[in-house]
Amino acid sequence: MKVIVAEDQxxxxxxxxxxxxxEDDIEVVGQAENGEQALQMIESLAPDVVVMDIEMPYMTGLDVAEKLKERKNPCRVVILTTFSRTGYFQRAMRAGVKGFLLKDSPIAELAAALRNVYSGGRAVSPELALTFWEAENPLTEREREVLKLAREGLSAPDIANKLYLSSGTVRxxxxxxxxxxxxxxxxxALSIAEKNGWLD
Structure with missing residues (x-):
């Protein structure tokens, strides 16, 4: 498997x-010190997987992932991070990132994650997965329903009619x-819920 490592340090x-x-089955074909360089290398060297830091000059690892998705580039993305911010994780998932690992993971764990991603799977550090799991959708089914109808421009009385509720309950x-x-x-509220994918 051909790999590019993008990290500004x-x-x-x-x-x-x-x-x-x-590792016998891993060949590092390029090293990039910023996101822009990483993107150019991915386009010219066509690696199977890129391992990227989330925070890099010019373009972040997530910016690069979004560009690759936009350009339908088949290179699989594994993000390394010291941050367990859920916003990052959700944005990474939307950008098609296949791996999300902590920077201090042992190298054996990283190599195993790369193999997993290379063969079509996903890899998320257990510590990160726990944080993200805890930050699951805080809205109840009913609250999501009401917000979705509000997104369509319906007023509280309209939503109430549609859901057979009173206007007060909807409010x-x-x-x-x-x-x-x-x-x-x-x-x-709508914008926050949409950004986190909590209305889908």
Whole structure:
């Protein structure tokens, strides 16, 4: 399997590449120090997998992943991160990222994750998976329903008619959703829920 390592810290990039190169079935064909360089290398060297830091100059690892998806490039993306922010994870999933691992994972774990991703699977560090799992959709089925109808531009009385509820109950569901999402108002709640993929 041909791999590119993209990481802006030179020492870490070199160490990662050297260690991965020791694996019989992994060949590091390029090293990039920023996102822009990574994208160019992926296009010219056609690796099977790219291992990228999430935070890099010019373009982040997620920017690169989004570009690859847009261009229908078959290279599989594995993101390395020190952050367990759920927003990052959800954006990564939307961009088609196949692996999401912590930077301090042992090299054997990284190599195993690359093999898994290369053969069509996914790989997420257990510690990260736990954080993301806990940040699952906070909205109830009913709150999602009400927000979806609000997204279509329906007023509270219209939503009430559609769902056979009273207007007061609909307003309660909306204010409950606004509160749970720490939103300023209904529009803000909709935008937060949509961005996190919580209305699908």
């Amino acid at each position: 030179g020492m870490l990039r070199g160490a990662l590449s050297a260690l991965l190169d020791l 309660n569901y909306l204010s409950e959703a606004i509160q749970k999402l720490n939103a300023k108002n209904r529009i803000d």
